[in-house]
Amino acid sequence: MEIKLSFLGAAQNVTGSRHLVEIDNLKFLIDCGLFQERQFKTRNWEPFPFAPDTLDAVLLTHAHLDHCGLLPKLAREGFSGRIYCTAATAEIARIILLDSAKIQEEDAEFKRERHRREGRKGPYPEAPLYSVDDARACVPLLSPVKYEKPVEIADGVSATFHDAGHILGSSMVKMNVARNGERRSLLFSGDVGRWDRPILRDPTLFQEADYVVVESTYGDRTHESQGTIEERLAEVVNSTVKAGGNIVIPSFALERSQEVLYYMNELLMGNQIPHLVVFVDSPMAVTVTDVFQQHPELFDEEMTQLIRQRNSPFEFPGLTMVRTVDQSKAINYISGTAMIIAGSGMCTGGRIKYHLVRNISRPESTVLFVGYQAAGTLGRQIVDGAEEVRILGQRHPVRARVAQIHGFSAHADRDELFRWLSSLQEPPRQVFVVHGEAEAARHFAGFVREKTGWNVSVPQYRDEAVLG
Ligand SMILES: [Zn+2]
Secondary structure, three states, X not given: OOEEEXXXXXXXXXXXXXXXXXXXXXXXXXXXXXXXXHHHHHHHHOOOOOOHHHOOEEEXXXXXXXXXXXHHHHHHOOOOOEEEEEHHHHHHHHHHHHHHHHHHHHHHHHHHHHHHHHOOOOOOOOOOOOOHHHHHHHHHXXXXXXXXXXXXXXXXXXXXXXXXXOOOOOEEEEEEEEEOOEEEEEEEOOOOOOOOOOOEOOOOOOOOOOEEEEEOOEOXXXXXXXXXXXXHHHHHHHHHHHHOOOEEEEOOOOOHHHHHHHHHHHHHHOXXXXXXXXXXXXXXXXXXXXXXXXXXHHEOHHHHHHHHXXXXXXXXXXXXXXXXXXXHHHHHHOOOOXXXXXXOOOOOOOOHHHHHHHHOOOOOOEEXXXXXXXXXXXXXXXXXXXXXXXEOXXXXXXXXXXXXXXXXXXXXXXXXXXXXXXXXXXXXXEEEEEOOOHHHHHHHHHHHHHHHOOOEEOOOOOOEEEEO
């Protein structure tokens, strides 16, 4: 039996997850993600290294853009097969892809306008990578599967999706191949979640696999403990209530916003903070929260218990899901302390900018960061202690308290990744470490090699491996 595995993204970098599996004349793609690091964005424009119409199926691990963001391009260029994923992934991917297409169109328009003004041409085409119509056209290809139920994706090839505990609907995918009396299994970790996190179940553990492709985003570090998150959040809320200001939280729509609500609900039920009004002012976060509520079967035991006792973190007293612009504007007229959770997570766009304008120069207010702030973003400037920032074309002195809670990560750290990998009872034939910056991937590969003596490699972009 000969299986060829090609690493077409997330190889010594974090985004653009794409792995091609070829078995005889069959072709399967595991994920089809967007490259998001500035230096790799040109790869989104490269032609696919295979003819999209010759692809038999796509297996999608989860709905993050760096795993699903190139699907509309794949469909536009001829792929018309099934994209297998869980039902929750299909619903969230639809929201994420339509939003991404809208941003692609706006960016192209903005670039066209700027180049016209400056009388020059840029290095990239001024057309969107894909349009909203392209995204809409690829949605019907999403084919929901159930966790733990093998799906026959071709003759002698099956795939099973297992809960990855990373975001709602996220999966690890195991492919089983049977040819001429021989069997091989390939295990793709997708993004590995964490143990004992709110809402989601723990990552699935596996006893055996011949080949493993494992992520390594945080392969070289360990996270802050979870107890600290609640304590830190309580301190921020209590001190801001005392000062009489607002708490403004720039937050990602998917998972992070819901997690903040979970902790707020816990603190309220435990009387660790006073009652206050909480707004989720992000149309995308509100829609994604609806998807959460439609999938209680994906929740862990504690969350299931909360729902059963009618203590849902998505419905606690004082919580408002803001759906309209008028509702958003009305937040201004609230007296006393309000918590406002709004996108975007790095303050690069969305309604958070309006809330920052109103609060960033008030010493009694707090801007609380709960996610990673990339270099060059407004969020990063504020976190780095800028004395003055430019928001919506105006300069604003930073007088509000700036706080940050680490430890909200949806990714396993080095020890958690190893916990996942080391549940295998027999050494796999080969472990491939992907989805991490070169340094993190190499560190993790070395760590695993040292602990187990297994064959571990760190493939590069466009590397191919022939699996026996
Ligand atoms: Zn992810």
